[in-house]
Amino acid sequence: MFRKIFRQEKHCLWGKCASCHQVLKPATGPALAGLEDRHTWADHKELLKWINNPAAYLAKDSYTQGLLAQYKSMMTGFADVTLTDVDNIVAYINDAAIH
Numbered sequence: 001m002f003r004k005i006f007r008q009e010k011h012c013l014w015g016k017c018a019s020c021h022q023v024l025k026p027a028t029g030p031a032l033a034g035l036e037d038r039h040t041w042a043d044h045k046e047l048l049k050w051i052n053n054p055a056a057y058l059a060k061d062s063y064t065q066g067l068l069a070q071y072k073s074m075m076t077g078f079a080d081v082t083l084t085d086v087d088n089i090v091a092y093i094n095d096a097a098i099h
């Protein structure tokens, strides 16, 4: 029961990202499978900063500036997303990437 609710919760948060991201294929934004092997995203606090305010993050980070040049579309910020949410979203992505 708890596991089921937890899974639905993860799906629900992924819904914020799924309009622009897929796990395995690029869409409006990059495919997110294996994201913890790129940039500093293994550090979920860095990932949280990015998600909370992509414009501010990008202003001092050449890696995400490069992504913007490639995808030519600015990611929407989600100021209400928390570190726990980020842990859950990454767990969902990692799970979806191998299944």
Ligand code: HEC
Binding pocket: 016, 017, 018, 019, 020, 021, 028, 029, 030, 031, 032, 035, 038, 039, 041, 047, 051, 054, 064, 067, 068, 069, 071, 072, 073, 074, 075, 076, 078, 081, 089
């Ligand atoms: C409006 C579209 C949009 C939404 C919604 C969105 N993103 Fe993005 N995302 C992008 C784009 C476009 C980029 C590439 C950088 C840029 O151009 O801003 C990106 C880049 C990223 C990156 C870096 C990818 C890499 O390969 O290193 C991560 C991680 C990421 N987004 C996570 C998320 C998460 C998690 C959510 C949901 C909370 C989300 N994004 C919601 C469009 C979006």
